[in-house]
Amino acid sequence: MKFAYRFSNLLGTVYRCGNLSFTCDGNSVISPVGNRVTVFDLKNNKSNTLPLATRYNIKCVGLSPDGRLAIIVDEGGDALLVSLVCRSVLHHFHFKGAVHSVSFSPDGRKFVVTKGNIAQVYHAPGRKREFNAFVLDKTYFGPYDETTCIDWTDDSRCFAVGSRDMSTWVFGAERWDNLIYYALGGHKDAIVACFFEASSLDLYTLSQDGALCVWQCDTLPEGLRLKAPTGWKADLLQREEEQEEEEEEGAESETTIRGKATPAAEEQQGKVKYSRVAKYFFNKEGDFNNLTAAAYHKKVHLLVTGFASGIFHLHELPEFNLIHSLSISDQRVASVAINSSGDWIAFGCSGLGQLLVWEWQSESYVLKQQGHFNSMVSLAYSPDGQYIVTGGDDGKVKVWNTLSGFCFVTFTEHSSGVTGVTFTTTGYVIVTSSMDGTVRAFDLHRYRNFRTFTSPRPTQFSCVAVDSSGEIVSAGAQDSFEVFIWSMQTGRLLDVLSGHEGPISGLCFNPMKSVLASASWDRTVRLWDMADSWRTTETLALTSDALAVAFRPDGAELAVATLNSQITFWDPENAVQTGSIEGRHDLKTGRKELDKITAKHSAKGKAFTTLCYSADGQSILAGGMSKFVCIYHVREQILRKKFEISCNLSLDAMEEFLNRRKMTEFGNLALIDQDAAEEGGVAIPLPGVKKGDMSSRHFKPEIRVTSLRFSPTGRCWAATTTEGLLIYSLDAQMLFDPFELDTSVTPVRIRAALRQRDFTRAILLAFRLNERKLLQETLEAVPWDEIEVVSSSLPDLYVEKVLEFLASSFEVSRHLEFYLIWTQKLLMVHGQKLKSRVGTLLPAVQFLQKSIQRHLDDVSKLCDWNRYNLQYALAVSKQRGLKRPSEPLGSEEEAGASEDDDDDSLHLLGGGPGHADAPLA
Known part of the structure; x- marks a missing residue:
């Protein structure tokens, strides 16, 4: 359970490619994000990424009319049938070709898939109990080029398909007698979209050159006639009808001959015909x-x-x-x-x-x-775990809310790529370093850049760190090999630390002392004492270039990642190496499409580039130029768990072996830009080349992990990758996680102890069984006036577990005051004993603080709002009491004046904090 981290959300990327679609209630929008799907709940202001992934980037998403099912198709033609209710994959299917669009019929019985120049109609899954969820009904041919769009009529009788050959085809979903297919022209460019009018066969078609054609049909949808069956089916139906007529008519001598309609009758009934009634052009601005x-x-x-x-x-x-x-x-x-x-x-x-x-x-x-326009480079958690700040190559600094998943502020003051971000201990100041030669401090209260730190000579900063007091800011230079120290209070440069002979790759302050560790490419890590004239206390010699450095939360250990794929651990007090981990085999780097060497040989140049200790300091998280993130046990120096952060083959360096089908006698097919001319391809025109020339380059982004951070609560960790900001949290679905369990611990005995009012024994038994519903029942059965007595009788080992349960209960429970009493009594009784185990208890306490802080913010806003409303109502009533005389007003003018005064007072008071348009205090 301790390392049952699972993918929970994807931040930092809101849309990549594919089609957007709204849910049937219209309150949520579904957006493809690479090879994943994110649902943005606009009503509750939350975003959530579904826990599923396709092999390639998603090309199209089709939603069923009832909003329960979705068909997700990637660029390779692989399809997933997904239940949006239980958020799981129900079926896998391969369409054997690239699919352009998917659309369900309005009645939910069928769906159409367009691939190549054909349209295929399938029976909608879930309507019948069948082994194969995707049953092909019909295949429609007609267009000469690739199909681009689909639209259905309201009654699901017909559908239209647009094509790149400038034509639109109307097909009948059933075998209609007067409509098999109808081709519409009139455009001079590829069709982008086609739409039926409501309850009609009238059609709108739009082409890429900005032309809109309005087509009118001479037949209503009710005028479509089913085609008479032929062959043995027709003979069988005719016999049955003749038998029925003979039984009904009996002795009548008159008979009716049934057969095919005469040509004259067929001409009278006629086929469906379209006529263009209008053509419009959008205002074009440029070619x-x-x-x-x-x-x-x-x-x-x-x-x-x-x-x-x-x-x-x-x-x-x-x-x-x-x-x-x-x-x-x-x-x-x-x-x-x-x-x-x-x-x-x-x-x-x-x-x-x-x-x-x-x-x-x-x-x-x-x-x-x-x-972020380009890839994210660094991230940092706020001390309470509520916010995440990210910096990217585009020079932007974004702050994300971990609960809602939305970015609520973006700072754009940097003019070049951001290389490092960090929070101060208060959680209200963000410090960032950039390649533009500045280190900036941002205030989260007023959302502004209040400090800008610069060096005497222009230099590029590669990393940044802030000490535990928040008063000293340090940044490492990439070109001058120096470490700069500034004062946060005054903004002045305090000192320049020189001594390194290579670019500074990482900085980290000791959480407990004023000691700064700086890692460099010169194969050393230097420890600088901030309290003693910034002198070098120790120099740790390494066997390879240092790429990342991290202190343990208690400051008693230092971890360094080097270029030879090793992680070395040091005792900073005695400058002694305490251990090392060989990580080359755990990285498992992939082979790029254009690599001349195998993945095994290319792994020699790859290493871990980011490190992060867990909240308790027993494990370390490592990532780098690979799709894997590893968690190591520090003391045992073994791999605990390895996470594959992506399975998206649209990214480069994902596969260990090359695809032999891409290797031809003329070279690698990856060198040929097949997708560069497509709409979704990233085409980079060469300098001086006009649009339309065939000399454009095409690239695939490479998978990598640029930064890793554990949440202060220990419940989740985040990674900035090529795909975005990935959040992994502890799996909440694992309900049964027993603790010191034996055969005597059963729910029956727990409830029996509750009936005997032996609350302490019931709580101990419930935590040994460790089932959430039973824990909630046991804690809530304790009367509020006995909480202090029960909490004082709990052993120290169980206090931590009770605090973790309280922290998680604050997020879902309505019994806010009851759980606050529990928290207060536990901390008051066991406060002194808990100080001795501050290292192991820190994640639980920070998780508790985060939950209570969120409620404090919500309740304080509500209380302020109510207080201002009461002040406003009292002020208005007081003013009216002063204006009301003991005897009636003498004239209409005085009465009008008093009404005007009331309006003025109302206007003046309404402009205060209690007014709806005014910000809360």
């Missing part, structure tokens, strides 16, 4: 403003179109009236979606990794999130 995405809401007749320049339009159809024309960014809009009520519109920009949800009637943002 590169192609239409890239569109969505249509049939009930409110709202058309939303996104363009390659970042502009989006809102039109009302069929009159094509422009409602809005706004710009999101300078990157192409990759996906557009409208929720069921038609109020919210979601936009996804793959170039920036941006996700926006916009309410078009009030012209306001419901959600505006954007990840």
